[in-house]
Structure formats: structure tokens, C-alpha cells
Amino acid sequence: MSEKEEVFNYFSRLINSKELLDAFKRVDRIKFIPEPFKSLAYSKDYLDKAIPITKNYNTTALSLGIMMLDLLQLRSGDKVLEIGTGSGYYTALIAEVVGGENVYSMEYDIEAYSLARANLSGYAINLILGDGSIGYEKAKPYDKIVVWAASPTFPYALYAQLRDRGIMVVPIADSENKQGLYKIVKGNEAFIVKVSDVIFSRLRGLCGYWY
Template identity: 45%
Template sequence: MLGLLEVERGARVLEIGTASGYVAALLSERLGEENVYSIELDQALAELAAANLHATGYMPQLRHGDGERGWPEAAPFDHLIATCALRNIPHNLVKQVRRGGIIVAPLARDFWSGALVQLTVQDDGSASGPIRGGASYMPMRSHRTPDGPPVKGKARAIDTTLDPRRLLTLGFAIYAGARMPGVSMVHRELGAKAEVWLMDGAGSGAYCEPDEQARQYGERDLWSDVEKAYQEYAALGSPESDVFGLTVTPRGQEVRLAHPGRVIVSA
């Protein structure tokens, strides 16, 4: 993540999520402590980070507060890095990074988590860039979503030719998450076996394991929906995660394919 940030000596960086202070220490060593700003929401962690950093001789700018708000009075920054997972990139944070500056953050959505984005702030105030692999972090507190109601109804068994293991690539998870907003996926892998659950947060669900019928619950046929999404994904050539990208504007977020630049969803 620090490599993706592409920092140079003297650059000013805002970190969201100080935690133990380790990343702030690395940035201070590389850039000079006067150029490092770091925010931590949890008071105990903020105090721990300050103690760790001061004990090792680093004195970056530290704040106990909500990272979603950023540090507007110290903006603009050259770079921004988040070490907590975001559901979306708040445009409020984009506005605190100069044009041409880089934002690196892990995203966590309902269908997938751990996709790492590297965004460049554009002249029009938007930010866009590719998915750069994965990195899993605890979600930002204000970006966590409550659990929906339990799955309802009797199981409806259906035949399926879709092996649930095909759903577990990050490329498909990003695509399906964009095409099926509000649907979450949970899986468990036991050797060559994979069990997949889908839930829509409104009481519908689906379950499947390899070489078995799928089972659907509630009003929505979730397994049928994910089969359609997989057919679309396969028709696009089953793109890997690094073919996807994200654009952030004041109006929302767009998940897109870099080639041919097709927007998958606006959210």
C-alpha cells in the first residue's frame, strides 16, 4: 500500500486509521514527521499510537477523531492512505487531496471486501483509478452496516451448473457486487469444498455447495440472480480484478471496466 502511494521526500500525507502508529512511523521516516498527519477514532488506540511513536522518536501530527471528516484545515495533502476499510470513498476526503494526488484505500462492500484502490485526483475534482489487488482491514466504524433480518421461508431446491467455487474470485465478486447491490456473500472453504451463502438483507437467501442442488429462501431467487450475473461476467471474458476500476465524483461512485471503459454501476 505504501508503494502504491508513490510518495516522494517532502510530500504531505494524511493517514486514516493510526492504529499502533506503525504506518505513521514509516511515513515519518520517509517523508519527515512534519509532513505526516494521522487520525484515529478509537481513543485507546490513539493514545497507544502516540506513546509508541514518541517512544521511538517520531512526532507526526496526530488527532483523535473521525477519519471520515479528514483534516480539512491542514489540506490540501499530496497523498491519502486509509488503513481501515471503506464502504465508499467519501468525496469530502477527495477534496482534501491536491489535483494529481494519490489516494490508496481498501474497500469493503456487501458482496466482497478487501479490494485495494489506487485513485488519482483529477482536474475536475473527481478521483479515479484501478483496483490493485486485495488488502483486508476492519471497516471504518461509520461504514459498517447492520445485519439484516434472518433468512425466511422453506428451502426451494433448484438444479444448477454453476460451481460455487467460481464465485470466489475477486474479479467476479467486484462485478457481482456492482450488479447485485445490497446482496452479501459469505463462504467457507474446506479443502476442495466450498460452501456459499447469499443474503439480500430483506429475508431472502441462497445456499450452494459443489455438486449439489442450490437452495433458495424467501421472496427473491438469489441463486438464479447470481447465475445471471456470472453469465454476464463470463461473456465479458471473466476479467481479473485489476481490469476493474473506481471513479469517485460528488454524485457518487462508479465501478467500471478499464477495457473498454464500461461503467458497471453508479452508486
């Protein structure tokens, strides 16, 4: 059994969503990893480690990224807002489940945006270069929102763009030096649960870290 097949078997026991598991098996992560690091795409030693994708950014570790998408409970036809496109790998997984036309992905960094645009050329995804911390009003409301960078506080601008009972998965600063991964369900009283401690880069922009 190849290392890639071992990784598939490992995640098949962890992923709750059959649709996400099928997408994980269809989308080849190797295509989204820069040339010097392609051999690490399905390395068992790197399941919990980030891989560089540009001079400024790493991709979210595979185990954490897949867990975050699983927490979203993605369904076919869901309208999804993604903050931080990165290499486009997780964007492609989302698109495989919900349909590319239903995905709105925002990237703040021009180098990452250009990389993702090239990697996602086969998908009909709405890729936007801009300030993801304030969301994307034009296409609201969203069924699901996922954020790949840590918000300094509760991300209300994004929460306001969720449908009622919509789900957001987002890292939030718990203190100056600690971050938590949170699942938030919108309602009259928001349901908020901390899933784990995490380490993400800071969310840039008007409603993020502007410095």
C-alpha cells in the same frame, strides 16, 4: 543470516521506492508490537498475517502494509493524511520519508491512539484523535492519503482534500462481503485502479460505517 535479515532481503526485491526501503530498514517494527507478540514482528510465517495490537484491533499484515505505502509513491516533503494510526508503525515509516511535521494521522479508537502516541514519542507527527472518515480539513490539501480501514463507498470527503494529481490508497467495499484495495489519483477525471482483494476492518465515522 537472521530471519530479520531474510525479511529485509525479501522486501528489497519488492519495494520500488528506495526511500521507503531505507525507512523500512531504519524503523524497528519490534518497538511497535505489544510484548506478547514481539517475536512475530519479522517472522516469515507472519508476513501475510495480522498481529494483535489492542483488544479491538490488529496491525495490517506487513506485506500488505508495505505494498500500500509503496503505491503512495511517497516523496520528501509530501503532506500525508493517514486514516487509522494503529500502533504507529506505518506512520513512522511515512514520517521517515516525508518528515514527521508533514504527517497528519487520525485515530478513532482511544486505546489505539494512546498506544500510538507512546510509540511515536520521538517523532514530530501531528497525531489526531477523531473521525478519520471525514478527514482533517485544517491541513488540506494533501499530496497523499492512506486509509487503513474499509470505506463503505467511494471516500469522497477524503478525495476532496487531495491536491490535484494527489494519490490515495484505500480499501473500499465492493459488495456486502468483499473489499478491494484501490489506488486513486485525483484529476478532472479520477484515475482509479483496483490493486487486489483485501479484508480490512470497517472504517468508523460519519462517512464510514456509523453503526
